[in-house]
Amino acid sequence: MFDRSLRLNRRNFLAAGGGLVVALSLPSSPRRAAAQASPGFAPNAFIRIDRQGIATMVMPMAEMGQGIHTAHAMLLAEELDVGLDQVRLELSPASDALYGNPLFGPQSTGGSTSIRAFWMPLRQAGAVARTLLLEAAAQKWGVDPKTCRAESGSVFETSGSRHLAYGQLVDAAGTLPAPAPESVALKDRKDFKIIGKPHRRLDTPGKVNGTTVFGIDTKIPGMKIAAIAISPVFGGKPKSVDEKAALAVRGVHQVVLTDQAVAVVADHMGAAKKGLDAAAIQWDEGPNATVNSADIIRQLKEASKTPGAVARSEGDVEKALAGATRRLEAVYQLPFLAHATMEPMNCTVHVKKDACDVWVGTQVPTMAQTTAAQLTGLPVEAVTIHNHLIGGGFGRRLEVDGIEHAVKVAQQVDGPVKVIWSREEDIQHDMYRPYYYDRLSAGLDASGKLVAWTHRVSGSSVTARYFPAGMQNGVDPDGVEGADQPPYAFPAIHVEFKRVEPPAVPTAWWRGVGATHNIFVVESFIDELAAAAKADPVEFRKALLSHNPRALGVLTLATQKAGWGAPMPQRQGRGVSVQFAFGTYMATVAEVEVGTDGTVKVHRLVCAVDCGLQVNPDTIAAQMEGGCIFGLTAASHGAITLKDGRVEQGNFDTYLPMRMDEVPVVETHFVNSAEAPGGMGEAGTAAVFPALTNAIFAATGKRIRTLPVDTKLLKSI
Amino acid sequence: MTTNIKINGTVHTVDADGDTPLLWVLRDVLGMTGTKFGCGAGLCGACTVHLDGQAVRACQTPIDSVGESSITTIEAIGETPQGKALQQSWIDLDVPQCGYCQSGQIMSAAALLAATPKPTDADIDAAMSGNVCRCGTYQRIRAAIHRATA
């Protein structure tokens, strides 16, 4: 079926397996293409249509709950003119060339970028396919393509009665040279049939009947299951194990030692865990056995006293502060946080002499591939990443440490092995959201107007480790995201970043990244200033936002919907936050009640969102709901602490998730907008922290400057 | 030593220690991966199955404790009227995000509806607070349970 003579120039259609493939220099299948395409090329291997007219859409980004597969399929289907009931989704293989994230380069799902990055490329990919199908039909009929139109997977002759289904056109369309993606006409927004209309997620059916296969559900013939124990002290090594005792457990086959861990390989996880217990592992704890939280905080506090790298400096801050009538200073602290994805870390690996297969749910397939290649010494092409739907990412699966551990175990095992982390391993060997120690100062003039603002962030730099080229003269752009470009017009502003790496503790991206940290700090301190100026928190913000209509728009909508200003009973209060992050404007009002014992009950979260053009509105609402609960959970309960070089938390009894009986209802209201789409996966998470603590202030007069909220401070007796 | 366990109407003979949690027998021995591992400690509900119609945590249920009882898992809950209605309302309201917790959520909800056909919000809090959802789908779960009884 595939005819090499059909190979045209780059960007072409080829008949592949009796179908049509939109691709770049594409040979016979996306898998082969992945291996052969030149690096850095724009993505376009997204659509295959077979003779039955089924459109297979290859998803460039990972689905971890954010609904991106449905949204990306909507973009493709809109321009291709097929119904979503005519499409089949497929996960992309590892390939930066074909499926790289245009905003990052590599194939990486993160930073709330998937819509922003693929909004145009996927529509173009769909439009290229549609253009060629129209052309193929026009040629068959001997008419001008302009006299044809596409609809629901068929081409119609506009004035006549003839029509052909896409399935009947794929062979002909496959012989036509494809236009450049940028050259094809995209639909006018007013003609959208799919984009902007709520559409049920395509991945739901398998998630309600147990048929969805996550990485942890991998089944390979001959596969064994391994339980793993990583040195409880960061950086430690296994010293001794009772191998005999482990092997005496029924179903246990093998005990494997790696540089940092011990794994027990068995028929099933029950036996593997029993074997791991029996192995009575002794650890060589190494140099980190005395690391503890108090020392880490002391180190940060000291470091934060001296200047860092300047992220932004405008106006004469010193002078303005010196001339201010009132001057405020504050220190804000945010804890280490674990991701605690619902699907614990796991990875299945089969290392063979000349190939390696990895079954996993990952946000970074190509990084996973490179990692396995480096460890095994195999060429990258010999490593196949079988990606899966992910049972929660939140940034955890932007890291490949779990894949490294699994490959090291699999290198010593004959046949495929699935390495599963216990929840305790998952929490104690996460890579954590950094601990941040922020110093701020600001001045008000006699009329209560803000005259200057300074903010020094001190903490670990994830960028410096993960993407060193992203550092800007010592400033981690993530470390100051939300701090250096607040939505407000400050007459003078000075923002610094001070990189302080904690001993031993690995740090990483966490849902909401820099914005989640800084928006809490900025929006809290703004609230302090409003209180100092005896101004209403909303009015105080509005006065600083007159240049920023979209920020004003969401603030006005959220406060209207929340009934801002209406009186509340004792020990109840409303708190507000405003932000611009991930390309999306948001305002949030939290309504809380603080018991006399200090317990905080959040009654309601009202969110107003201006994320520009919407793809799937109901998914946006779902991301607001989930994002807010994720943030609220952390603000209320989340803290990873260290003692004797070990993480003190282990399971959901010590690292508390919010549960059904605790969560408020999240209301989402939209500001309609025709601006380019913004990111939604993390905005709610960032917004909720200060809305909560500002509401607690309104209810009790107590300012929360250290997270998580310490309810002991809120007792009234 | 083998154990016979009746799961979704079929008796399976399992060769594993009697204290092996049902969760791992389902997932690793029988290959029924719809039931999920979340905490292994009875703290998250991801592994919820029914034992004679009662919601139990499979990670806390040794296989030798099952005896003659019937186990029902997510793979078969759609054959009960409550399970079927819940699955449909879960689809109608787009409840799942990552979906990993949802097998357990539906199993807990199905047991709730079997015992309490018209649950109040307080009933839902009581029955569902053992089930963690890190994606924060709780308000849709609540709405979907109500919808399934409408």
Ligand code: FES
């Ligand atoms: S895995 Fe059984 S309750 Fe969490």
Ligand code: FES
């Ligand atoms: S849907 Fe992801 S944990 Fe519940």
